[in-house]
Amino acid sequence: MEKNQQLKTAAIEKISHLDYFNIAVSVDCVILGYSDKDLKVLLIKSDLEEFEDLYSLLGDLVNPYEDIESASYRILKERTGLDDVFLEQVQAFGSIGRHPSGRVITITYYSLIDIKHHKLMLDNNELHWHSVNDIGKLAFDHKLILDTCMNRLRQQVMENPIVFNLLPEKFSLRQLQELYESILGIELDRRNFRKKIMLKDWLKDIEEMEDDVPHRPGKLYMLKKQFKKANYGAIENRIMLS
Amino acid sequence: MEKNQQLKTAAIEKISHLDYFNIAVSVDCVILGYSDKDLKVLLIKSDLEEFEDLYSLLGDLVNPYEDIESASYRILKERTGLDDVFLEQVQAFGSIGRHPSGRVITITYYSLIDIKHHKLMLDNNELHWHSVNDIGKLAFDHKLILDTCMNRLRQQVMENPIVFNLLPEKFSLRQLQELYESILGIELDRRNFRKKIMLKDWLKDIEEMEDDVPHRPGKLYMLKKQFKKANYGAIENRIMLS
DNA sequence: AATTTAATGTGTAGAAAGTACATATTTATT
DNA sequence: AATAAATATGTACTTTCTACACATTAAATT
Numbered sequence: 001m002e003k004n005q006q007l008k009t010a011a012i013e014k015i016s017h018l019d020y021f022n023i024a025v026s027v028d029c030v031i032l033g034y035s036d037k038d039l040k041v042l043l044i045k046s047d048l049e050e051f052e053d054l055y056s057l058l059g060d061l062v063n064p065y066e067d068i069e070s071a072s073y074r075i076l077k078e079r080t081g082l083d084d085v086f087l088e089q090v091q092a093f094g095s096i097g098r099h100p101s102g103r104v105i106t107i108t109y110y111s112l113i114d115i116k117h118h119k120l121m122l123d124n125n126e127l128h129w130h131s132v133n134d135i136g137k138l139a140f141d142h143k144l145i146l147d148t149c150m151n152r153l154r155q156q157v158m159e160n161p162i163v164f165n166l167l168p169e170k171f172s173l174r175q176l177q178e179l180y181e182s183i184l185g186i187e188l189d190r191r192n193f194r195k196k197i198m199l200k201d202w203l204k205d206i207e208e209m210e211d212d213v214p215h216r217p218g219k220l221y222m223l224k225k226q227f228k229k230a231n232y233g234a235i236e237n238r239i240m241l242s
Numbered sequence: 243m244e245k246n247q248q249l250k251t252a253a254i255e256k257i258s259h260l261d262y263f264n265i266a267v268s269v270d271c272v273i274l275g276y277s278d279k280d281l282k283v284l285l286i287k288s289d290l291e292e293f294e295d296l297y298s299l300l301g302d303l304v305n306p307y308e309d310i311e312s313a314s315y316r317i318l319k320e321r322t323g324l325d326d327v328f329l330e331q332v333q334a335f336g337s338i339g340r341h342p343s344g345r346v347i348t349i350t351y352y353s354l355i356d357i358k359h360h361k362l363m364l365d366n367n368e369l370h371w372h373s374v375n376d377i378g379k380l381a382f383d384h385k386l387i388l389d390t391c392m393n394r395l396r397q398q399v400m401e402n403p404i405v406f407n408l409l410p411e412k413f414s415l416r417q418l419q420e421l422y423e424s425i426l427g428i429e430l431d432r433r434n435f436r437k438k439i440m441l442k443d444w445l446k447d448i449e450e451m452e453d454d455v456p457h458r459p460g461k462l463y464m465l466k467k468q469f470k471k472a473n474y475g476a477i478e479n480r481i482m483l484s
Numbered sequence: 485a486a487t488t489t490a491a492t493g494t495g496t497a498g499a500a501a502g503t504a505c506a507t508a509t510t511t512a513t514t
Numbered sequence: 515a516a517t518a519a520a521t522a523t524g525t526a527c528t529t530t531c532t533a534c535a536c537a538t539t540a541a542a543t544t
Binding site for chain 1: 530531532533534538539540541542
């Protein structure tokens with residue numbers, strides 16, 4: 001802001017039904033989960049005529065009385081019953097033609113959740129998990145949004161302890177490695193992966209073993225408390241603010 | 243998107259003057275420049291009563307007929323006369339109380355320009371360059387926005403050849419090192435810095451020497467053509483789109 | 485009970501990158 | 515001619531990255 005504060009103030013106070021307000025703002029959530037060694041995204045069937053038979057991300061318009069971050073939490077809560085999950089803004093998408101019904105600028109968040117642990121309210125909705133690698137077209141510009149999120153996730157994954165939001169509380173190093181492999185799309189050497197992860201000092205050996213595998217069970221680990229349930233992007237901002 | 247496509251479509255088509263459209267969208271540009279071994283940001287004096295004597299970033303409302311990226315280029319062009327510069331989205335800021343006159347969600351871009359080379363239209367405006375390290379309070383949430391941008395810049399700076407947008411076309415390694423030092427806020431060892439930069443293979447030795455320094459002149463370099471004038475974030479998206 | 489199968493768990497040598505550090509050289513200034 | 519202030523450069527040490535192989539454990543099979 002602001003090209004001309006007075007102009008803007010005037011706009012806001014007096015011409016609120018004119019051009020500058022003919023833009024709607026929405027939030028779209030890229031909700032990622034992990035099961036069966038496969039990264040999945042939660043989608044809903046689009047009911048716009050223009051996008052018949054295409055799926056779209058979960059989203060909603062932002063209302064004037066809620067923060068955009070609150071809006072994204074609201075969407076997540078309404079659709080999945082989850083709160084207190086990892087959620088972070090990616091960026092805004094605002095091409096003119098992105099929504100067939102009008103000008104809608106959308107702000108994208110991505111969320112990482114443990115599919116198995118949190119029983120979603122899936123069945124009565126038309127929500128479905130789709131393999132991220134399996135997705136061709138999506139409604140709107142949602143494929144672009146998804147790809148952008150995946151790039152962001154890949155960038156973050158070795159720096160920040162965020163992928164643990166996709167796993168159950170207790171997990172083996174094999175599970176963790178498989179998760180990294182499906183996010184990064186490459187195979188990793190087991191010994192080198194262990195060394196690298198252990199060096200980060202994110203994990204706590206809880207002295208338990210797997211008990212549900214048809215082979216030699218591995219040790220179980222948890223993410224250390226100090227790294228839990230943080231919204232890393234938001235934290236950064238909060239520190240700045242003070 | 244979209245919680246409920248039908249609801250949303252209805253909203254857009256029929257209730258365009260109701261709640262969901264009482265949100266304005268703006269773009270704010272963090273325009274960074276570099277001179278006298280000091281990173282600077284272009285600010286304008288706020289003329290909102292609430293922010294008397296405070297400065298703010300350059301911004302404007304987005305109109306419904308332009309992309310948000312176009313809007314940010316427009317602002318930059320109007321204010322500085324520059325186009326064809328580095329410009330990349332950071333993120334959206336949308337707290338309820340961030341604008342005293344109403345609900346305004348802003349999308350932030352940052353831009354890196356060479357102060358000396360591009361003669362700005364500074365004098366007839368109330369635009370001024372301010373040392374980034376010198377900034378206390380700003381109008382709106384613009385301090386938070388600036389800090390977020392600076393963090394983004396620091397993250398990017400060793401990975402991507404973007405800082406060259408802040409320098410003249412030909413520069414010495416000393417100038418480059420000083421720039422890195424002022425962005426990162428730390429001192430760097432000259433020999434190690436050279437090694438690291440040369441390893442990246444971004445620079446071309448143009449076989450010229452400085453001629454305006456009161457001491458032994460250093461070699462001049464240019465950024466290799468293949469790295470020039472790219473908008474890295476946007477490129478990523480464009481590739482995805484195809 | 486013995487054997488087989490399929491996974492876990494661990495170490496080392498070589499390569500690459502990062503870090504700390506000192507001296508000779510070149511140019512402008514005095 | 516001497517001085518001052520910067521450029522240019524190399525090496526030893528440490529850390530991280532990478533490639534790679536074998537013994538161990540528990541469940542499943544015979």
